[in-house]
Amino acid sequence: MTINCNGKLIALDKPKVMGILNVTPDSFFDGGKYKDEFSILGQVEKMLLEGATFIDLGAYSSRPGALEVDEETELKRILPIVSLILKHFPNTIISIDTFRSRVAKECIDSGAAIINDISAGLQDDKMLSIVAKLNFPYIMMHMRGTPKSMQQQTGYEDILKEVLYFFSERLAAAKALGINDIIIDPGFGFAKNLEQNYELLKQLDQMKSIEHPLLAGISRKSMIYKTLDTTAAQALNGTTALHMVCLQKGAKIVRVHDVKEAVECIKLYHQLNA
Template sequence: MQVPSLSDSSTLQRSNSINCNGRLVDLSVPKIMGILNLTPDSFSDGGKFNTEKGALEQTHKMLKEGAEIIDIGPQSTRPNAEFLTAEEEIRRLGNMIAFIKKEFPETLISLDTFYAETVKFGYNEGIDIINDISGGQYDEKMFDAAAETKLPYILMHVNPSYETMHDKIDFADITLSVNRYFSEKTAELLNKGVKDIILDPGFGFGKTVEDQMKMMDEVKYLGFGKFPLLIGISRKSFIYKPLGKSPLDINEETQKLHLKVLQQGAKILRVHDVAEAKKTVDLFKSGSV
């Protein structure tokens, strides 16, 4: 597989914008992606927002607090979560995407799924971004679905199967390994015609605490400086477990890490606590740190 040259500007996009259904979204100022779990079993907010009323209220709250993207997830990917088929995901989603789009038409909606069939359903309902934790590895048709819909695609680094996604891997060099993965996957996506790619290094998935802290220090080296970076560390165990705290009690530590990745060029923060992340983004934008 041919890996695009880092100096070849004809094959690699600039990291300043993405095209969402014909709408050019400027990423020169970092964006906040608010997490909307439609699941009964997510690790920190399962069952809270899986009704139309609950989802709408939470979406309104996150938008008011500063989110510009709402990431809808029909399936939990925490360790030992219930496994859903694409059909079950679609049934759980119901009319929720269209319902939220009708109420908040300017809001960008990303769909958190590793199924091509769910992506196609979401596309018809009005999603703007594909958020695939599997890097196309759990459904061989996913990259084709991304190419067919022409939606921006979030490519996450993860272990190669659903069963092993949380198995800790002994990486000789985590940053090198993640970049090698990104090189191979972005080449495949570009060859299929996917033009807008966002990279997610996969904090919380199959990596030791030490490797994840190393990645935090080396975010600036991830993604070749050509693709926008999304960082999702909200309520992740590599932060709270070493501190002996709960997922809901690490806001201060999380915001320090958010600031650290913003200073290294991260473009999107995927978060549960939008208001706190907005303070961090504003602090970063002020240039006072």
Template sequence: MWIANVPPDSFNGGSRTDDSVSVAHRVKKMIEDGADWIDIGAYSSRPGALEVTAEEEIRRLRVGMEALRKVDSDIFVSVDTFRAEVARIAVTELGADMINDISGGSLDPGMFAVVAETGVPYVLMHMRGTPSSMQTMTDYADVTADVVADLRVKLSRLRAMGVADVVIDPGFGFAKTLEQNYTLMRELDMFGLLDCPLLVGVSRKSMIYRLTGKTPEESLCGTVALNALALERGAAFLRVHDVAAAYDTRAVVAATMNNFKQAIIQS
């Protein structure tokens, strides 16, 4: 799952694609590198990011979606937004295939209804608070058990509304301390209790560069290491900035886990 950022202030400069020419160029390159899925977002969720109106978010998404569909009209695309109306427009007008909501429905009470109405798959991520307040909300009795329990409640609500296709995201970096992030990674197999495919997004995040004393741009090696661990612990999808590195990581992990023939086919 390649991260296509169209906001100008996203935390990883190398992933920013805020005009149609840049979007088209990057999409073409990432598909060549092996991307199966593009996640397009127009509102940076990093702490301290600038506020963006719904109108501006939609405008940016329209530019990005039109450009990427000219490159590949069939590739699977999710829209990264926590706003219900933005999600609705992205699916019904712009052609998005999935909704990826960092807030798990907590920032817009209308989101679950939009997911149910549109019938598209949904990424249910764990977060507390807002991007600006989330790092003050890291008090857990047991971080893994608490995150699983919170997601279980929301998953039950979605199921009751008829939503069948849900992907779970533990929300690495969102309302988690550095130590809590690594606890979640160590105990990642616990999310199998939810009986949903698992998405892991750790690409170039602070849990890597704060630990190593580097920058996001210098955090590819740490990203590869965590992605390998995530796949070994049951992750079905990787959300990444660097598709070629993730593609190779998947092949190596698959071959190591006694799926050598399938790894060769995928490569």
């Protein structure tokens, strides 16, 4: 189980960590924290030294209720950061968190390696063709609606069945274009209420039937801090606890704000399963 990142084969037989770097002013946890070269490079260096395999760069907040950002603003935010990171840390494998094909193309042309699309190609009908043409690994996530509207679209009869059906359709569309390096993200917190998030987590191992690497993005999300009656800032311990559950149920990538703790969790998971 490998993905080709700009000619570098990354094996996913053992779980990897994807560190989050948001350069948006309104992300739910770290909005506005990384807004100058010094803070951005410091955080990237920290995550790489702590063991992140990937850095996931986002310039459009996808938190529930987030306001829309136009394409030009997203490009102006993100392209200089791609160049900045690769200038100082040229071996970094950068993932771009975007649902726009133009942003995806320009970032890949600038040296990014992966596209992380919260809409699985549904928000931009050119996305899959760009992925096929440029041949980069593609993360497709389950979501209904948009970040602004998704929490009004949580009506499911059987959430696992409906998420699996969603991926069967999106994978068929991708594979029809010859796209092979695909990673699946069930989309915790996206068009799902608290109970549905936990129902999906309990059954996460059944998503291994899709036969594509599974990414889990639960870091500091409301499914954790609301359950614990706390805040995102105080949700690290809860995040780590659920990361172990994700690993036990087959996650091959964990997308996190706190790399050191996630790497330690993976080491303990390896020891447990040695």
